[in-house]
Amino acid sequence: xxxxQDPSSLRAPWRRxxxxxxxxxxVFLLGFGVASAQISAASEIGTTNAPSVQRSxxxxxxxxxxxxxxxxxxxxxxxxxxxxxxxKAAPQKASSKAAKTKAKATSRKTIPKAxxxxxxSPxxxxxxxxRKGKKPKPRxxxxxxxxxxxxxxxxxxxxxxxxxxxxxGAILAASPAFVGFDLPTANQxxxxxxxxxxxxxxxxxxxxxxxxxGCVRNPNFWGTFQRFHEGIDIRPVxxxxxxxxxxxxxxxxxxxxxxxxxxxxxxxxxxxxxxxxDLFGPSFYSLYAHLAVVEDGIEEGRRVSRxxxxxxxxxxxxxxxxxxxxxxxxxxxxxxLNDRYARWSQxxxxxxxxxxxxxxxxxxGVDPVRWMQFLQVNxxxxxxxxxxxxxxxxxxxxxxxGDFSWVRRYPYALTRATTDHDVAWExxxxxxxxxxxxxxxxxxxxxxxxxxxxxxxxWPLTFANGPLLRANVAAGILDRKGVRxxxxxxxxxxxxxxxx
Numbered sequence: 001x002x003x004x005q006d007p008s009s010l011r012a013p014w015r016r017x018x019x020x021x022x023x024x025x026x027v028f029l030l031g032f033g034v035a036s037a038q039i040s041a042a043s044e045i046g047t048t049n050a051p052s053v054q055r056s057x058x059x060x061x062x063x064x065x066x067x068x069x070x071x072x073x074x075x076x077x078x079x080x081x082x083x084x085x086x087x088k089a090a091p092q093k094a095s096s097k098a099a100k101t102k103a104k105a106t107s108r109k110t111i112p113k114a115x116x117x118x119x120x121s122p123x124x125x126x127x128x129x130x131r132k133g134k135k136p137k138p139r140x141x142x143x144x145x146x147x148x149x150x151x152x153x154x155x156x157x158x159x160x161x162x163x164x165x166x167x168x169g170a171i172l173a174a175s176p177a178f179v180g181f182d183l184p185t186a187n188q189x190x191x192x193x194x195x196x197x198x199x200x201x202x203x204x205x206x207x208x209x210x211x212x213x214g215c216v217r218n219p220n221f222w223g224t225f226q227r228f229h230e231g232i233d234i235r236p237v238x239x240x241x242x243x244x245x246x247x248x249x250x251x252x253x254x255x256x257x258x259x260x261x262x263x264x265x266x267x268x269x270x271x272x273x274x275x276x277x278d279l280f281g282p283s284f285y286s287l288y289a290h291l292a293v294v295e296d297g298i299e300e301g302r303r304v305s306r307x308x309x310x311x312x313x314x315x316x317x318x319x320x321x322x323x324x325x326x327x328x329x330x331x332x333x334x335x336x337l338n339d340r341y342a343r344w345s346q347x348x349x350x351x352x353x354x355x356x357x358x359x360x361x362x363x364x365g366v367d368p369v370r371w372m373q374f375l376q377v378n379x380x381x382x383x384x385x386x387x388x389x390x391x392x393x394x395x396x397x398x399x400x401x402g403d404f405s406w407v408r409r410y411p412y413a414l415t416r417a418t419t420d421h422d423v424a425w426e427x428x429x430x431x432x433x434x435x436x437x438x439x440x441x442x443x444x445x446x447x448x449x450x451x452x453x454x455x456x457x458x459w460p461l462t463f464a465n466g467p468l469l470r471a472n473v474a475a476g477i478l479d480r481k482g483v484r485x486x487x488x489x490x491x492x493x494x495x496x497x498x499x500x
Contacts, residue, residue, distance in 0.1 A: 019222045181253045181279065181375055182306060184288060184331050185313065187237045190369070201235035201328035211235075211328075213367040214432070215474035228432060228474045230365040231287070231332035236313050243324045247313040249288050253277050257302045258285060259358035262294050266354060269330065270316025273298060274358050280382025282335075282410050285363065289330040290316050333371050334363040335383075335434070337497050338405040344500040362497070364434050366390075384412035393431035394478060394485065395463040397446065398499050399424050399454040406435055406498055413438045424454060425499075431468055432475040433494045459487055459495050 183190065189199035200211035209216045210229070217227035236245030252275075259274040261267055269289035276285050292314025304310070313329045315322035322328075338344060341362040345353040353359045366387065374386045387410075401423060407414055415437055422440040429435055443451065453460040461478075464485040469478055477491040487495065 181372070182250065183234075183372075184250055184252050184286070185234055185237070185247045185329055187234055187247070189235075190372075198237075199235060201233045201326060203233075204323075204326060213365070213369065215472045217474075225474050228476065230432075231289075231330050232368050233328040233330055234313075235328060244292065245313040245315075245327045247329070248309050249273075249291060249311045249313055249329055251275055251304045251306060251308040251310055252286050253279050253306050255279075255286070255304060257298060257300050257304060259355055260294060260298055260300055261355060264316035265318045267360075268317050268319035269360070270318065271311065271314070273310045274334075275304060275310075281384050282382075282412065284383045285332075285334040285336065285358075287330075287332040287334055287363070289332075290314055290322065290328065292316060331368055332363075332365045333368045333383075334365045335387075336409065337362050337364055337494075338500055339409065340405060340500055341497065344497055347500075348496075364432075366434065384410065387434065387436060388412065390430050390434065390436050391465070391468060392428040392436055392463075393465045393468045393472070394461055395426055395428045396459050396461050396487065396495065397424055397426050397441070397450055397454060398459055398495060400499055404499055407438055410435075415439045426462060427498075428463075429477070431465075431472040431477070433477040433491065435498065459492065461485055461487070 187199055189195040192198070197208060200208055202208050203210040203217065205217075207216075207219075211233040213229060213232055215225040215227070216229050217225055219225050236247045238246045240246050255275040255277040257273065258276040259272075261269070261272050264270040269287075271291040271294050272287060272289040273291070273294060274285050274287050276283055288310055290313075291311040293312040295309055295311050298304075298310055313327065315324070315327035336357060339357060341357050341359065342353055345351065345359075353361070366383075371383070371386055374381070374389075378385065403418065404425075413435055416439070418440045419442075421442045423443050424441045424446060426439040426441050427435050428437040428439070446454070450460045450462065464478070466483075466485070469480075469485060476488055477494060478485045479488040479491075480486075
């Protein structure tokens with residue numbers, strides 16, 4: 001058995017532990033203060049510990065009529081009359097209490113549990129209604145056309161449980177080898193149970209989780225991460241005398257060179273190579289970034305085999321400086337949002353996009369480590385099967401007749417065939433905006449509120465998984481106002497590109 005390590009399974013950073021301790025201390029001090037106030041109030045007014053009751057008693061004691069009532073209560077005449085009345089009422093109270101107890105015991109004896117269950121059963125209820133000459137109301141069975149999409153249902157849906165883990169957080173795999181898919185460098189520590197730190201290259205923060213996929217960077221004081229990382233960073237295993245990495249970067253599988261950038265000043269990824277793969281059904285792309293050198297002969301359109309040498313690991317970038325100690329390979333597994341990206345960019349006034357269809361705005365990634373784990377356990381399945389199993393964070397409606405680029409490229413996402421009556425699409429997405437399922441909708445399947453929003457040019461949400469979204473706010477696709485979620489500026493840009 002071989003294990004693949006995931007940095008997200010590591011312990012929480014020290015800031016999150018400190019924040020948790022501060023919160024617990026605050027709750028303890030608050031509870032201690034409330035308890036102290038209640039004890040002091042009880043000591044002042046006897047058996048009553050409510051400040052409002054204490055104030056009422058004080059007001060009654062200060063009133064002019066209070067003295068007269070107290071004097072009347074204390075007189076011998078009033079005391080004797082009360083004693084006689086209490087003695088006369090005591091036998092009556094005792095007899096009534098005994099009668100109630102006897103009746104309750106009799107009812108428990110005479111009505112067995114089976115009879116109670118029978119009385120509460122649907123069959124008994126039906127028989128009772130039949131004796132009274134009434135007919136039971138039939139249960140409503142709405143047709144599919146009558147089911148209307150609601151806006152933001154409040155019931156949260158949690159993501160599916162993670163795969164089983166051992167005591168070290170390693171997800172167990174079935175086989176040490178992929179089927180037609182490899183790691184992009186000679187660093188194989190991902191398969192080792194106790195060497196996870198030898199595979200991932202963290203940022204200057206030193207947090208190992210920062211090298212993983214997802215909302216893993218720039219935590220605030222409360223431990224909530226503020227930056228999304230769309231890939232993984234792999235540590236070098238070989239360096240030259242100057243400390244620069246010398247690891248060859250290899251194609252993870254057979255495919256075609258889709259894009260090459262040899263000028264590090266043209267991208268925050270520096271020098272990079274994109275390879276298109278059609279190994280597992282629909283095409284997907286592997287991206288290799290921050291290269292020191294791109295090999296000669298690596299040109300767009302060329303076919304490469306599994307393990308073909310693409311370049312040398314490095315630290316190139318035009319946006320930020322990467323020191324030698326933190327040099328790494330940034331690796332992604334991506335899908336393309338729209339094959340009309342260039343026209344969309346020009347229509348929005350951005351001009352001709354850099355790197356064409358392979359601009360970072362037009363590529364959306366999946367977690368490479370979870371994808372590799374999926375391949376190990378399910379060697380006969382592909383990228384489509386993996387994406388369909390991703391947890392849905394929200395669903396959004398888009399007004400459009402006819403299909404669009406994503407449906408044509410990835411038909412697995414379509415839940416049913418389209419018809420001439422379909423006027424909109426409901427798209428289920430992950431927390432970072434990856435379409436998981438695409439559902440055509442007729443007008444009668446859409447609520448009046450959602451239809452009004454669509455006609456106003458808004459993309460309304462029909463579902464939001466609050467716990468999952470709150471745990472991944474750094475993705476930035478949705479914003480929240482109170483308990484309601486809505487598309488952010490980034491989310492509206494994503495939807496505009498997706499539906500173009």
